[in-house]
């Protein structure tokens with residue numbers, strides 16, 4: 001095989017690897033994607049149970065204004081279904097308050113007479129932040145100097161009450177980081193995305209996103225159940241022992257796996273140090289998603305609003321009712337309840353489920369004790385940790401013919417995975 005007829009080998013069929021393959025294929029370059037898993041999508045997967053529930057592996061949404069998502073997806077074919085903008089917030093005293101369009105129409109949402117969240121200056125500060133993010137492009141916000149998000153909010157002047165009852169439950173759920181230690185440039189970007197777009201899921205579940213990209217690639221260009229053991233220059237050694245030679249190699253796995261695959265690439269210690277020095281962030285945020293099923297009407301009342309828990313120390317951080325948003329998530333006559341718990345609790349699945357039942361019964365009434373536990377997903381490396389000072393883009397070219405992409409090479413978002421995949425494709429095409 002001449003080097004131009006050899007495919008570009010992409011290790012990993014998550015959103016980054018698939019985006020890279022999509023842009024290369026559109027430009028006429030042969031690609032071969034290798035993935036260890038039994039389906040495409042990486043962290044974006046949906047399981048269907050024998051009863052007909054669709055379970056996304058962790059609560060996850062597409063923000064429809066993500067620039068990279070708009071570039072690459074056919075939204076019409078995905079039949080996107082949107083959550084209503086806003087949230088129902090359970091306060092520490094057990095009362096609930098509903099905020100509709102809090103970022104898109106801040107004054108009307110927060111200034112409802114009954115809203116116990118935020119003082120008048122707090123509400124005006126939301127308006128001011130909305131104006132600020134609308135003045136910038138997404139890229140400009142990501143490039144801004146950063147502190148951690150909590151410090152950013154405090155410096156902006158928001159009261160502790162506003163931070164604890166709105167920002168921590170809402171953005172702590174987005175970052176899987178209740179303490180808001182995540183870098184503020186990413187907060188500004190995400191805030192803008194909520195102001196300008198919607199939070200949506202494809203009608204048939206989140207896995208439709210990677211499936212749409214994979215379906216546009218030539219048959220046989222995606223090999224599943226094919227774990228890669230090492231990457232050495234433009235050669236890939238499979239776990240089976242087979243060695244494949246590519247025109248170039250793109251490592252599109254998670255950060256820890258990439259470090260492991262690349263560490264031995266020349267077999268000497270210096271090279272290992274070089275890999276470390278090039279920056280491979282591998283720390284990650286943990287989340288657990290517990291699904292319950294109920295008969296009859298949805299406990300979410302069909303309002304398509306996310307439930308957020310502002311109670312300190314609670315296990316149930318956010319609750320959603322996916323079938324209220326897209327009916328295909330549950331069989332007819334049944335409803336699905338998705339409950340997310342962020343961070344490490346050192347509980348077994350049975351202990352967590354029992355603890356959640358107690359909290360959900362206090363929140364949604366005693367019927368919650370009868371909800372059927374469908375499945376739990378514990379996802380130790382759901383999002384890469386992204387702290388102040390981390391570059392918004394790590395170097396994506398590692399050596400001639402050797403590249404990397406993925407959210408861990410940028411910031412924790414689908415947008416980053418898709419963007420780094422495209423950027424590597426553009427480097428290869430240049």
Ligand SMILES: Cc1cc2nc3c(=O)[nH]c(=O)nc-3n(C[C@H](O)[C@H](O)[C@H](O)COP(=O)(O)OP(=O)(O)OC[C@H]3O[C@@H](n4cnc5c(N)ncnc54)[C@H](O)[C@@H]3O)c2cc1C
Nearest residue numbers: 012014015016036042043058061228382406407413414417
């Ligand atoms: C619960 C949860 C909620 C989230 N919520 C949101 C959200 O609301 N909005 C948002 O924008 N983002 C969200 N994200 C983040 C988003 O899913 C990720 O940023 C994105 O999917 C990362 O894609 P990736 O391609 O970089 O990595 P991955 O999806 O991790 O893909 C890596 C791929 O590499 C493969 N692989 C690993 N090792 C090997 C090997 N040795 N050989 C071959 N293949 C290998 C894996 O099987 C996988 O397919 C969430 C993530 C999770 C888990």
